[in-house]
Amino acid sequence: MSRGFVKEDDQEETPLVPPRAEVPNGVTNYVTQNGMNELLAEKQCLLDEKASIDASTEQEKRIASNFINAKIHLLEERIAIAKIVNLSDQPQDEIRFGATVTLKIGNSPKTQTYQIVGVDEADIAKNKISFISPIAKILIGKKVGDKAILKLAKEDRVFEVMEICY
Structure with missing residues (x-):
């Protein structure tokens, strides 16, 4: 049917739904x-x-x-x-998906704890970071005592792995 024969009141907007967090192709x-x-x-x-x-x-x-x-x-x-991902199948002494990691960042005496999770579960307010985030990517495969370096525009940020839990 031609749009010319549709009453204006019957025209509905297509709902605009905000996209979910992106999972890169592949x-x-x-x-x-x-x-x-x-x-x-x-x-x-x-x-x-x-x-x-x-x-x-x-x-x-x-x-x-x-x-x-x-x-x-x-x-x-x-x-x-x-x-x-079954977390009990992950190597318990190495950072992989699902790990809860305690880190010492730079020269700060304080530690911070994050869990590496999926893109939909990621929530920095809950200390959950996506496995595709730059921090998670540099931490994957590290063990307690290892250091990972995140290259930033003005500096390099060093993360020292203090503890790994699943």
Whole structure:
């Protein structure tokens, strides 16, 4: 049907859904079991939200439903390509995906602890960094006592591995 025969009130905007954190082409979407549980819980929350849409008009309900469907679609695509890494299978004395690492950074006497996780689970506020982040990349394969150097624009930042836990 030609757009000329559609009432203006019937025209709906395609929902603009913010993209999820990017997984580069050719990179496996590794997740911890906790990360997968969070993805599945997020999907359930979206399904619950869709089931309980409270809109004053049918058009508002359709728009809200389309937005949630678009978010679910992106989430399902991410879940479909996720590969759960069993942390007990990782070499316990070496930094790999899923490791919780205690680091001494530069000359600071304080230590900082981070867990290397999947892109969807990464949250710096929770000290969780993505396995594709520059810091994680330089730490992978290191052992306690090893140092990793992150080259920054004005300086090199040295990370000394103090502890590795899974």
